[in-house]
Amino acid sequence: MAMQAPKGTKDLLPMDSYKWHYVENKFKELADEYGIREIRTPMFEHTELFTRGVGETTDVVQKEMYTFEDKGGRSVTLKPEGTAPAVRAFIESSLYNEAQPTKLYYFTPAFRYENVQKGRLRQFHQFGIEVFGSKEASIDAEGISLAMRAINELGLKDLSLNINSLGCPECRKKYNDALKQFLQENYEGLCGTCKSRFERNPMRILDCKEKKCKEITKNAPTILDYICDECKDHFEELKKYLQAMDIEYTVDPNIVRGLDYYTKTVFEIIYKDLTVCGGGRYDKLIEELGGPDMPAFGFAAGLERLIMTLDAEGLEIPNSSYIDLYVGAMGADAKIASLKLINNLRKKGVKCDCDHMNRSVKASMKYANKTNCRFTVILGDNELQLGTAKLKRMSDGEQFEVNLKDLDSIVELLK
Ligand code: HAM
Numbered sequence: 523m524a525m526q527a528p529k530g531t532k533d534l535l536p537m538d539s540y541k542w543h544y545v546e547n548k549f550k551e552l553a554d555e556y557g558i559r560e561i562r563t564p565m566f567e568h569t570e571l572f573t574r575g576v577g578e579t580t581d582v583v584q585k586e587m588y589t590f591e592d593k594g595g596r597s598v599t600l601k602p603e604g605t606a607p608a609v610r611a612f613i614e615s616s617l618y619n620e621a622q623p624t625k626l627y628y629f630t631p632a633f634r635y636e637n638v639q640k641g642r643l644r645q646f647h648q649f650g651i652e653v654f655g656s657k658e659a660s661i662d663a664e665g666i667s668l669a670m671r672a673i674n675e676l677g678l679k680d681l682s683l684n685i686n687s688l689g690c691p692e693c694r695k696k697y698n699d700a701l702k703q704f705l706q707e708n709y710e711g712l713c714g715t716c717k718s719r720f721e722r723n724p725m726r727i728l729d730c731k732e733k734k735c736k737e738i739t740k741n742a743p744t745i746l747d748y749i750c751d752e753c754k755d756h757f758e759e760l761k762k763y764l765q766a767m768d769i770e771y772t773v774d775p776n777i778v779r780g781l782d783y784y785t786k787t788v789f790e791i792i793y794k795d796l797t798v799c800g801g802g803r804y805d806k807l808i809e810e811l812g813g814p815d816m817p818a819f820g821f822a823a824g825l826e827r828l829i830m831t832l833d834a835e836g837l838e839i840p841n842s843s844y845i846d847l848y849v850g851a852m853g854a855d856a857k858i859a860s861l862k863l864i865n866n867l868r869k870k871g872v873k874c875d876c877d878h879m880n881r882s883v884k885a886s887m888k889y890a891n892k893t894n895c896r897f898t899v900i901l902g903d904n905e906l907q908l909g910t911a912k913l914k915r916m917s918d919g920e921q922f923e924v925n926l927k928d929l930d931s932i933v934e935l936l937k
Contacts, residue, residue, distance in 0.1 A: 530636070530644025532826070540843045541829050545676060546629060549649040549823070552672050556664065558625040558651055563607035565631065569597040575606030575811055577782025579723040586634040600633035603781065605804070605820055606811070608652045613813035622655030622816075629825075641796055641827045650801075650822035654808065657817040659756050662787045662803060663763030669791060669799050669821050670769055676828065677837040678793050684774040685764075685789045687757040688725075689749035691806065694785075697748035698724050708738040725778045744775035756786050783807040787819070793831055799823035846936045847874040847913070848895040850886035852902035860901050863926065870933050890916055897936060899924075 527533060534542060553560075569589050576582050588600040601607055608626055611617075617624050628650050636642050651668065653661050666683065673681055688694065701724045705712070709720065713732040720727065728739050749757070764771055771789075779788050779802060788802035801821025809815045832839060847867065851860040860876040867874050875895075877886060883900050890898040898914045905911040905926070912921040913935060924932050 528644070530638040530642075532643065532645075538829075540841045541832065541839050542825065543843075544839050545825055545828055545832075546649070548676055549627070549629075549672050552668050552675075553627040553651065556625070556668055558627045558653075558668075561608055561611060561626040561628050561652075563601070563604070563611050563628070563630070566598045566600050567607055567610065569599040571606050571610055571811070572599050572602060575609065575783065575807060576603065577723075579719070579726070580780060580782050582634060582780060586636055588633045588635060601630065602634045603632050604628050604630045604648055604650045604822060605652060605781075605783070605807070608650075608820075609654075609808055609811050609813070609818070612652075612654055613808065613811060618655070618808075618814050618816060623661065624654040625651065626653070627651045641824070641830060643826060646827075647825040648822040649825060650820060652818060652820035654818045655816050656819075657756075657805065659759035659787070660763055661819050662760050662789075663767065663769075665801065665819055665821055666764065666789055667767050667769055669801075669823060673791060673793070673798060673823065673828065676832060678798075678828070678831060678835070680793065681798075682792045683764075683769065683771040683789060684777055684792065685760070685771050685787065686773065686775055686777040687746065687749055687753055687786050688778065688784050688788055688802070689745060689753040690785050693745070693749040693753055694725075697743070697745045700743045700748060701725065701727075704742050705738065711735075711738055723782070726780075728776050729778045729780070746773070746775050753786055760787055783810075789821070791823075796827055796831065797824075798827045798831065844894040844896065845873050845875050846895070847872060847897045847899065847932075848886070848890045848893075849874065849876040850881060850883060850898065850900040851877055852883070852900065855906055856901040856903070859906055859926075863901070866929055867932065870929060872933055872936055887914075901926075 572587060573583050582602050587602055589597060592598050608628065612624060629647065631645055631647050633645050635644055638644060651665060653665060670681060670683060702720065705720065705724065705727065711734055712727065713730065713735050716727045716730050716735050727735060728742065777788050777790055779800060783804040784802045785805045786803040790797050791799040799821055803819045805817040808818055849860040849864055851857040864874045864876050881889060886900060887898060895916060898916060899911050901911060909926050910923055911926055912923055914921050922935055924935065
């Protein structure tokens with residue numbers, strides 16, 4: 523049997539890699555603009571980081587983690603997300619002693635054992651930012667503005683930004699009590715998963731996709747009626763800052779997010795029913811994981827979902843992966859000359875290649891067409907003797923005579 527990639531994983535094939543570079547470069551370019559620096563954390567961590575960080579009652583921890591024992595008998599987990607590892611690294615390397623806030627970004631694979639469907643994979647990739655050390659809502663607004671701008675500038679214009687506040691642990695306690703009181707009456711009608719959420723994490727019931735649970739929670743009290751003055755002010759400030767930056771939003775009190783660490787701001791960016799980005803504030807996590815009492819904010823965008831959406835919308839993604847010049851060679855001496863030519867042109871920044879398949883002139887042209895080379899030149903005895911050759915522009919077939927020794931004019935022509 524031919525081997526297949528594990529379910530829920532995808533190869534990135536060479537004909538698609540330019541799309542990834544395009545998306546990654548956009549995020550990187552904006553992160554640089556916002557003064558955010560890169561962090562890379564390991565692919566796996568001690569399992570406890572996620573059980574404590576992401577939360578025991580979440581689906582991620584309960585059902586979706588790739589957890590195994592290593593040969594030393596330690597329980598380790600492939601990272602299901604990038605936030606807890608970034609916090610762990612921040613604490614471990616005492617980055618809290620540096621000037622604050624600490625602004626980090628990352629690209630990371632993430633692993634979740636999920637039901638595979640459109641836009642839902644078991645290994646997927648995220649671009650994320652995490653900002654540590656500031657409780658100001660201006661940080662939330664800046665983070666959201668970066669996410670919106672990046673996704674917008676990729677070409678996806680019809681974005682919905684939904685925001686909510688989950689308050690602080692005190693407001694949450696009051697709200698959970700009220701929610702439980704409301705749900706109590708309909709407890710028997712809830713699905714099995716929501717019944718188990720009732721005691722441990724009732725807010726997650728609001729996020730259940732089951733029809734009967736949705737029906738029950740339709741008129742549930744909303745968290746925004748229970749948040750304290752400080753959390754309310756923070757949310758109002760966020761709205762003011764977003765308005766100042768002309769970022770449109772909808773307040774959606776049903777956003778609860780799937781991870782337990784959030785406090786105050788949460789948000790999601792949706793494109794045609796698909797959540798392409800999500801995040802929020804998590805002011806208690808650094809302390810919970812053994813660091814100082816410091817606030818934090820962050821988000822992550824799913825790269826597969828973004829690329830899938832760009833494809834589905836038929837948006838043109840600039841492809842700069844094509845070769846500028848393909849050099850064919852007729853004979854042994856010409857082959858040496860062709861290697862020399864591409865070697866020298868590459869040093870001048872030209873993307874070029876030569877024939878490694880002993881192709882005829884006709885086959886060379888066919889190959890150059892198929893691989894979208896911009897120009898082609900064939901070297902043979904004649905060209906070597908004269909020291910000149912004809913570069914053919916593949917788009918219209920026009921030919922340009924060049925002096926093979928005058929590399930600069932070849933470079934100029936290829937621009
Ligand atoms: P999340 O909402 O779990 O948040 O994931 C963020 C994004 O990753 C989602 O909006 C989605 O685009 C993508 N994503 C999630 N799961 C999958 C999957 N199975 N297949 C494909 N794409 C997926 C977090 O991970 C938080 N760490 C975000 C954050 C950073 N909050 C604060 N800082």
